[in-house]
Amino acid sequence: MIDFKSELNPAQYEAATNPHGPVLVIAGAGSGKTRTIVYRLAWLVEQGIPPESILLMTFTRKAAQEMLTRTEQILGRPLHGTNGGTFHSFAFQILRQNAAEIGFPNGFTLMDRSDCEDVMREVKSNLGFGVKDRSYPKKATLLDLVTKSRNKEVTIDYLLNSEAFHLACYGNEMEQIAEGYAEYKKQHGLIDYDDLLFFLDELLTKDEFLRNSLRSRFQYIMVDEYQDTNLVQARIVQHLAGKNGNVMAVGDDAQSIYSFRGADITNILKFPDIFSNVKIIRLEQNYRSTQPILDITNAILDGALTKFDKKLFTEKTWGKKPQLMIPLSDFSQSTRVLDRIIELKKKHGPEEVAVLFRAGYQSYGLEVALKRLGVGYKKYGGLKFNEAAHIKDVLSFLRLVSNPSDIIAWQRSLGHIKGVGPKTAQKIANSVIAGDIEQINKFCKKYSLLKDILQDIDGLRGKKSSPATCLEVVIPLYTPILVATYPDDYPRREAGLDQLLQIANNYRELDNFLTDMCLDPDQHREEEAQENTITLSTIHSAKGLEWNAVIIIDLVEDRFPSRKSMNKPLEYEEERRLLYVACTRAREELILSAPASIYRKGTDFTEAAVPSPFVRELDNYLFDEIHESYSGGMAEKRVAAVPSFSKPSSSRGSSSATESSSSGKKPTPPSKMGFCKHKIFGRGKIIEKVEPNKLRVNFPGFGPKVIVEDYLEIL
DNA sequence: CTAGTCACTTTTTTT
DNA sequence: AAGTGACTAG
Numbered sequence: 237m238i239d240f241k242s243e244l245n246p247a248q249y250e251a252a253t254n255p256h257g258p259v260l261v262i263a264g265a266g267s268g269k270t271r272t273i274v275y276r277l278a279w280l281v282e283q284g285i286p287p288e289s290i291l292l293m294t295f296t297r298k299a300a301q302e303m304l305t306r307t308e309q310i311l312g313r314p315l316h317g318t319n320g321g322t323f324h325s326f327a328f329q330i331l332r333q334n335a336a337e338i339g340f341p342n343g344f345t346l347m348d349r350s351d352c353e354d355v356m357r358e359v360k361s362n363l364g365f366g367v368k369d370r371s372y373p374k375k376a377t378l379l380d381l382v383t384k385s386r387n388k389e390v391t392i393d394y395l396l397n398s399e400a401f402h403l404a405c406y407g408n409e410m411e412q413i414a415e416g417y418a419e420y421k422k423q424h425g426l427i428d429y430d431d432l433l434f435f436l437d438e439l440l441t442k443d444e445f446l447r448n449s450l451r452s453r454f455q456y457i458m459v460d461e462y463q464d465t466n467l468v469q470a471r472i473v474q475h476l477a478g479k480n481g482n483v484m485a486v487g488d489d490a491q492s493i494y495s496f497r498g499a500d501i502t503n504i505l506k507f508p509d510i511f512s513n514v515k516i517i518r519l520e521q522n523y524r525s526t527q528p529i530l531d532i533t534n535a536i537l538d539g540a541l542t543k544f545d546k547k548l549f550t551e552k553t554w555g556k557k558p559q560l561m562i563p564l565s566d567f568s569q570s571t572r573v574l575d576r577i578i579e580l581k582k583k584h585g586p587e588e589v590a591v592l593f594r595a596g597y598q599s600y601g602l603e604v605a606l607k608r609l610g611v612g613y614k615k616y617g618g619l620k621f622n623e624a625a626h627i628k629d630v631l632s633f634l635r636l637v638s639n640p641s642d643i644i645a646w647q648r649s650l651g652h653i654k655g656v657g658p659k660t661a662q663k664i665a666n667s668v669i670a671g672d673i674e675q676i677n678k679f680c681k682k683y684s685l686l687k688d689i690l691q692d693i694d695g696l697r698g699k700k701s702s703p704a705t706c707l708e709v710v711i712p713l714y715t716p717i718l719v720a721t722y723p724d725d726y727p728r729r730e731a732g733l734d735q736l737l738q739i740a741n742n743y744r745e746l747d748n749f750l751t752d753m754c755l756d757p758d759q760h761r762e763e764e765a766q767e768n769t770i771t772l773s774t775i776h777s778a779k780g781l782e783w784n785a786v787i788i789i790d791l792v793e794d795r796f797p798s799r800k801s802m803n804k805p806l807e808y809e810e811e812r813r814l815l816y817v818a819c820t821r822a823r824e825e826l827i828l829s830a831p832a833s834i835y836r837k838g839t840d841f842t843e844a845a846v847p848s849p850f851v852r853e854l855d856n857y858l859f860d861e862i863h864e865s866y867s868g869g870m871a872e873k874r875v876a877a878v879p880s881f882s883k884p885s886s887s888r889g890s891s892s893a894t895e896s897s898s899s900g901k902k903p904t905p906p907s908k909m910g911f912c913k914h915k916i917f918g919r920g921k922i923i924e925k926v927e928p929n930k931l932r933v934n935f936p937g938f939g940p941k942v943i944v945e946d947y948l949e950i951l
Numbered sequence: 952c953t954a955g956t957c958a959c960t961t962t963t964t965t966t
Numbered sequence: 967a968a969g970t971g972a973c974t975a976g
Contacts (some may be wrong), residue, residue, distance in 0.1 A: 324966045348966085368972075370959080375970095429966050496964065595963045615966080618952065657953050657966080776964045798963050836960085837967060880955085 238282065238310060244268075244275055251484065252276040253516045255283070255456060258477070258511035259484040260504070263532070264548050265820035266524030267485055270303060270780065273458055276484065277307040280456055281315065286387050288317030291454040291476065295461040297321050297756045299780050303460075319454070323469050325755050327432040330439070330450070335444065338435045345426045345639040348754040350623065352379050352428050354644050358414040358658075365409050373403055382414045387466050387498025399804065424639045429754075433468045440475035447475055450495065455482060461779070462487030462507070466498040467560070470510070477514055490537060490544045492778060495806070502944055512884055520629050522548040524782055526555025529826050532858045533819045539853050541809055549822075555781045558819075558826035560851065565842055566790065567833040570601040572864055573787055574609065576827060577770060580785040584824075586612070588784035591770040591910070592818045594792070595798040598789060599772045606770075617774030621751045626718055626729040627736060631753060631822070633689075633710040634703065638746050652717045653683045688713060703740040703749040775818045786822035788815075791830040792845040794870045815850050828859070913949040922950075 244252055248268055251261050252275040263269035273292070281287055292532055293298040300320035308315050312925060319326065328346065330545075335343050337639045349353070356375040366372030373381070381403070385395045387524040392411050392644065403410075407775070421427060427435070440447045457477050459465065462485040465473075476482035485507055492501050530548050537544050562575075563569040580589045593599055598617020600723055604611050621627065634650035639645070646665035647658045656664070667675035668690065682685040692713055696706050712732050718733075719726050743749035771783065797811030819826060830847040862870045922931050931945055 322966065370972080374960095392958095432966080494965075498966080597962060615962095655953065659952060774964065800963070810964095 238275075238278060240275060240279060241762050244272070245521060248272045248275070249518050250515075251519070254515060254890050255280055255285075255482055257482065258507070258514045259505045259517065260462075260514050261484060261486040261519060262504070262517040262563060263486055263488050264522060265488060265491060265521040265817070266548070266782065267519035268521075268523050269488075269519065270299075270306070272519065273460060273484075273486060274306045274778065276458065277303070277315070277318070278311050278323050278942065279436060281307075281311060285456060286314045286317070286894045288319070289453060289455040290318045291326075291457045292318060292320035293457070293459045293473070294320065295322065295464060295779065296456070296777075297325060303330050306651065309901045322755070323465075323472065324429060324432045327436040327472075328751055328755065331432065334439055334446065338439055340425055341713040342425055342641070343639060344427045345635050345642050345645070346751045346754045347426050347428050347644070348622065348714045350628065351377075351426070351644050352383075354424065354647070355420050356382075356413070356417060358644075359420055361414055361620075363409070363412060363416055365413065373406060375626075377403075377412055378410065381410060381612070382417060383430050383731050384496075385414070385429070386434070386500060387468070388500070389467050389498075402620075410664065417580075423641075424643045426644065433466075433472065437468050437471050437475070440820050450476055451481070453476055457481065457483040459483070459485045460487075461491075463489050463501055463504050464494040464499040465503050467499050467503070470500075470503045470506070474510055477511070479510075480513070480578070490548060490813060491779070491817050491820075493810060493817055495810055496516075505573055505943065520548065522550045523911050524823050525550060525820065526552040526824055528555045528557045528858075529819065529822050529824075532826070532854065533560050533816055535854050536812060536816050536819060536850060537859055537886065539850065540812055541805065556825060558822075558859045560847075560859045560861045561827055561829045562847075562861065563829060563831045564833065564864045564866070566831045566845075567601065567842075568864060569789060569829055569831045570605040572870065573602055573789060573829060574605045574611070575870075576787060577611065578609075578827065580771060580787075581611075584784040586768045586770045589786045590773060590781075590783040590785070590821065591789060591825055592773055592775050592777065593789050594775060594798060594814070594823065598795065602772065602789070612769035614769050614770050615772040617777035618670055621732075621735075624729070624732060626714075626722070629717070630707065630710055630714050630733060630736065631750065633693065633714070634706050634746060635750060636693050637701070637706055638750060640697075649689065650686070652721070653689075656683060656686075698800065701746070703743045703746050704737060707737045741882075746914075757794075766806075773812050778821055782823060784823045785825040785827075786818070787827040787829060788818050789829045790834075791828050791851050792834060794845075795834070795846055796848050797850070812850055815848075825869070826858060831863075866939065913951055924927040 239254060240249060246266070248271065251272045252260060255276070261269070261272065263272070272635070277292070279288065280290060280684070291305060294301055294303065297320075304315055304318060331338060332343075337703040349376075353375045356379045360366060360375060360378065373497060381392060381395060381400065382518075385392045388395065390398075393404075394405045394415060395406050396410070422642050440450070454476060457473065457627065459473055464487075473483060473485070486505070487502055487504050489504055495501070508516065525548075527550055530550055534547055534800065563572045564635060577589055577591070591599065591602060599615065599618070603613070603615070609821070622631065629652070632645040633644050635645035636649060638864045641667055643662060646668075646783075647661040650656050650659065651666060663680050664676075664686065667679065676690070680690070691891075692709050696709060700710075715730070718729060722729055740749055743752070773781070775788075794802075795806055796815070801807035801811050819828075828851060830851055831845055833842045834845045860872060862872050865871050925931055931943060931948060
């Protein structure tokens with residue numbers, strides 16, 4: 237038996253042992269959120285709830301897996317049948333069994349990002365848009381906007397006006413592109429990530445029988461990282477749980493870092509409205525970090541426009557101050573960071589050391605340095621295994637086995653034949669789909685390779701072959717192409733194909749394999765990753781993880797916050813939360829690195845760099861500052877001697893941010909401002925009106941927040 | 952229509 | 967420094 241009372245603090249205990257009815261857990265960073273979920277799982281199972289009636293929705297499959305494993309550990313026995321995964325993977329499971337009902341009687345293939353871009357290019361050129369117009373939005377931009385408008389559930393016009401005004405003139409054409417994109421997918425049996433969610437929502441809305449059967453199957457639902465769900469995900473939860481359902485949502489508004497893909501923080505705020513009799517539980521004590529680290533993370537949030545009530549506290553009052561490290565350049569940053577890694581690795585063990593960064597490419601320099609010294613690392617985020625061109629090439633053959641109308645895959649597979657481009661590939665594909673033997677033979681005569689390809693695909697399809705069998709046929713077929721296209725590094729790529737085959741061996745069904753390659757490409761990479769390695773990760777991928785020692789690199793203006801967000805207050809604020817997430821990953825040691833100069837591609841020069849505004853605004857007693865000297869060593873700078881970076885009073889980033897803050901705006905007439913009430917935060921004083929439909933409200937104890945009017949009860 | 956050349960930007964973040 | 971897209975010769 238588990239002694240829940242002594243293992244959990246009172247708030248955690250309450251969350252874990254109250255399985256009935258809707259529960260909202262507001263959990264600060266490191267406050268034992270995962271622990272709470274794990275113990276709730278264990279509690280349910282100990283109460284005799286069948287594990288298969290539990291549904292656990294997380295942000296990554298890795299997170300789900302980890303929680304299930306931990307639950308098994310504390311239960312001391314395996315947990316069979318609990319459904320744990322991402323919204324997307326769950327949606328795929330359900331949609332697959334109901335494909336006809338959502339308009340895909342012949343099944344569908346899930347596309348990854350670059351497939352979607354390919355479709356977008358095709359649609360754009362079919363519509364004849366943007367020919368000769370160099371400034372026309374690129375396929376990637378188009379795709380970004382189309383998915384964003386879907387995820388935020390606003391029209392493209394609205395989206396353009398609110399966050400991409402310079403593209404507003406393309407609004408009309410972009411609506412058409414969005415329609416064409418949807419149409420194209422439908423016609424060729426393709427779906428994208430968004431479709432998984434929207435089709436599931438649609439299916440659950442109209443199919444009452446399915447909805448009820450899922451409801452009775454999943455009696456207990458838990459949703460992690462609720463602050464990063466979007467509207468359609470919230471509806472799915474609603475469908476599955478019902479109004480009084482046993483659903484627990486866990487989240488932290490200060491850690492919302494996915495608004496770029498439509499995550500909507502109002503989901504958390506709205507939760508008590510959607511479900512009835514919601515029990516709200518707050519976890520505030522931090523068990524992860526030492527006080528000096530929390531001091532700096534609290535200070536980072538202090539600078540936020542919309543204040544958070546988070547003032548994390550800990551009993552770990554001891555500990556080292558975080559360090560601010562100033563290497564001379566981003567090149568020497570790699571070496572200096574490497575020095576620190578080696579030192580930290582010795583102290584904490586490699587598994588307890590992580591380097592975090594804003595964007596995937598920022599670790600390239602460090603990766604080279606690590607390889608040279610033979611320091612093992614695993615990297616999360618950035619380019620995925622399955623995004624490598626050769627992997628995509630081979631997978632496109634398998635996609636044809638599974639879905640012959642997948643034109644994108646046709647173009648990819650046949651495009652390697654000399655003399656065949658997108659148009660010819662499409663013609664060939666059409667004749668194959670139509671079964672026009674005569675035409676096919678004509679093509680085969682013209683392109684010798686084609687015959688082999690078609691025969692192999694046909695053979696594999698006929699036999700309902702396993703993914704591994706397919707690869708054993710396709711890889712030899714593809715190898716000559718590989719060697720021809722990548723004469724320099726085909727051996728490395730061949731090894732990648734071997735690895736792909738290893739992964740495929742874990743699957744019996746082709747469709748599952750193909751989908752997993754889009755939904756969770758790295759799960760197996762991890763299995764293979766050797767022990768005793770340090771971790772490199774984008775901050776987004778580091779969500780929910782923690783280490784004894786964390787180093788954050790490239791904390792300079794333009795890189796962090798990313799340049800694109802500098803003039804958009806909302807995005808700028810999200811960057812701040814991103815840094816908050818990064819810093820709160822650290823238990824004992826935190827090192828911030830802000831190189832004094834960075835190399836800028838384009839110009840062949842290294843330019844002076846300014847530390848990130850988030851760093852500049854920190855009081856310098858919060859950290860120790862060390863500078864790299866020209867001789868290569870690191871020297872501590874005495875605080876008194878440093879006329880520390882001027883607070884960013886006139887810098888671009890913060891000036892644009894302060895402009896929109898309450899102080900700089902014409903005040904709302906005081907007569908209109910009164911008090912209001914909010915489900916979570918209670919009674920508050922209205923400070924000002926923000927934008928069309930939001931109010932800035934000061935809640936005693938929680939601080940000012942900007943909230944949509946609809947969720948406030950005006951007093 | 953393809954394949955090669957040339958000129959131009961661009962590097963968030965993820966399912 | 968790479969990768970995209972426009973342009974053009976065959």
